[in-house]
Amino acid sequence: MPRRSRVHGASKVWAAATLTAVAPSLFFWVIRTLTGDDGSRSYLSMSSGPCLGWDIYDQVSPWVYPIKAFPLFSYDGAPLIVLGFAGWYLSVRRGRAGLGRIIGRCVAVVLLVLDLPLFLLPTLDAALGPACEAMWGPPELLSRQIGWGLYDCVPPILVLLAVRAPRRAFVRRGPVVRTAAAVLAVTAVVLIPAASASPGKVSTERELDCAGFGDGTVKGLSETDKRFLCAVRGYDRPYDSGVEGWDEVSDQDVVAQGHQLCALATRHGGDTGARAVQEAPQASLAGALADLCPAVAGARQAEEDRRQAESDAYVAKKERACAAHPRHRPKIEPVRQRRATLWTEFWTIDGWEEGYEGNPPELVKDLVGSGLGTLAIWAADEAGSACVTVESYTRRPPLEVRGWEEVVEVGYESPSGALELVDGDGTSVKGLTTRGPGSYRVRVHLRGRELVTQVIDAPDGAVELLVQVFPGKAKKPVVYK
Template sequence: MLGIIFRSGGSLALLWQVGFCSSVEIDSGVWAMLRWRTPLRYAAVFLLVLAFGVHWGSVRRGCEPVGRTITRVPVGAVLLTHGSGALILALELGADRYCWTTLDKLGFLRGVRAFLIADVALVLAALCALAAVRVPRHRLRRLTRSRRFKRAAVGAAASGLLCFLPVADLGSGPVTGRDACGTVEPLTLRGALSFLCNARSSFPTMPDHHLLAYGRKQCAAYPNIHVDVSLIVPICPAAARQWDREIAAEEAEIERRDAVNQAACDRSGHQPLITPVGVARDRLWSEIGLAAFEDHELTSDEVPALHHDLVGSTPGHLVIGTGAEAQICLTAETYRRRPPVEVKFWDKVVEIGYESPTGDFVIMDPMSGPGTVPNLAFLGKGHYRVRVHYREPLWERDLPQHILVMVFPGASERVITHKR
């Protein structure tokens, strides 16, 4: 037996990982018990050696019954920890079909062997130890036929039935998948289907009836719940009312901020010093700045370099740098001749050349697409000059930033910085 014990020592490096299928939910109480498996696994060889020593010493001193009883404790711990690997693997394969996919990727037999090979030697050693300290057959027969043993067995069976009755309804059931949700909007609709579709991201394999029972239990405890309130909104009227109030308050705040920003854009509207061909205004958000790309979308090698972090261009492409933390009041003006330079009230003013290969020059937020600003290439394809003015937002009042774009004919490619 010792030979088996010490030969298995090298296998301790490959430990069974409980719950290798990430989609299987394990109860917190089960995890609390499973935490003891790790220290017991590292101590398995020591426990078997200890059992061997105790049994050997008890035989030498003539206390074989006591040694037999004491030996079974560490051997049982080893058998419990190392024998549970196969049980957990079987439970996970039965609970989640994705576990089969995981093992198939390794090759099924190879995957099972990879997860269980570390347990084989120690389980065999523990079984050998139990066989070595087994009770003689005639004593075992006398024990099982005794009245005391029969009474204890009947009591244990009755207790076991009572313990398992509360979980007798925990059989598997149908699981509503994402394909059944379709276009359901879980947080705007109400009902069981909306709840299941909303909760599937957190509980992908829990049967529907268990998940609904869990949601209704959380609803009964609302507001003292341990999950995000959005999870139970579809089936909990109290949570839905609070959710709707919060959404309405957020929308009202957004509308108020939009009104304040629009008023700020209207107050600071630019007054042209000469008559423009056209004037367009828009108010928008952008996380990556403004851009115009005529013939195809920009690639990383074609993004123009910004001059003074404000504006850059290549044929068919123009980029304007803006801040992502504030809205943008955008004004675009087109002229038939060069307009006067204006730097007062502006933080930066840069003028560059731009070539329009298609005559479709539209400045927009690249992520949301064209807004209300029309085509600025009013003379069709050709060369233009673009003068960009920038004014930073009033951060203390949370007001928007301002961009004024002047477009007029010109063949020069020179970059002119009117104000840094």
């Protein structure tokens, strides 16, 4: 065949390789334009145990996909094919056909290295059995994966055909080439795997014994597996419907996916927030994984311990600041004097007697308010703590206004004689009323309000409260300062 005819024929094959590479992108672009559907779907893989194809894919995909995202490899490598054609054509025109063949083969090898795993690895797992086959999703997804993987190999094969050396006579291919061709042909036929097995059993709350009453009937699952299933199904959470998307997935598949996610999280120190865990197909199970995975449970316990230690240190710092304030020296001896660091998330600390909770009164001068069996005292600018001293008397104590920014006194009616102050953390100060049920007066002294409302980061122990409770029949509030 004349040299010009060979170049012309090879150029057509190069063009066919380019069009074959671009065709899928054009096809999906048309579909997306006409229907608004880009054809993307998400699936959850369902399997357990080691699967060679998936394990290799999990290792190579982190570097394959960034490479394929490079513009040269966009449109299934069409820009690289065009660049390779240019190099081949210039080499042939200058009489260096050997260099042109090297350029073309390099293009083909690069594309095959990037595309073959997406075809060979799911094919390998499909051959290993249904368990590994399920790693790649439903049968239709696996068929599509293998089919597109095989299709993506067509452009580099066409490139190899375009740059093959001319032969004058038929040459029988070697055994490696014949075997590879046979494998490709057989795989192309077996694109649709066998239908998946039945979905399996989805156990009920009682069968799993999530309540712990001993009426579980599920066999073949460990206690950790059962706890994990209870969490996934939402059986152990009264107001939770479980992990969305897994309610109809069989027990066996849920547990298998949990173990797989556990193995992935374990490789990242039990951190379910790791990127690899968050990007896993079964990442939605991470919230329930601590019931199944010791590494995750350990990591979460360590994080909880760390946060608790930080919280304890924060509280201890505030308490030390309160303890550093001089103790109040009353003018007359009280029956009781209590000091405490009290916390609030909603401006006030509350006082109540049993049966009268949940009915906060309005505050007088935004400091103290009272009602039947209930009391409220401003303590922080929305959230924070206050250094509180509570004194109980059998008679009215002398008035003290010096050194205090605000002093307000209100009447209080005690239905049971058991008033106590309770903060947002459950800390309580009891024994405020000294004469049982009856009428009392509550005098509240405050300093530090302006400091915490005007300074973003107020010093520890800035708010101080002195609360004096004593018998008295007057009902009207009095503002002393």
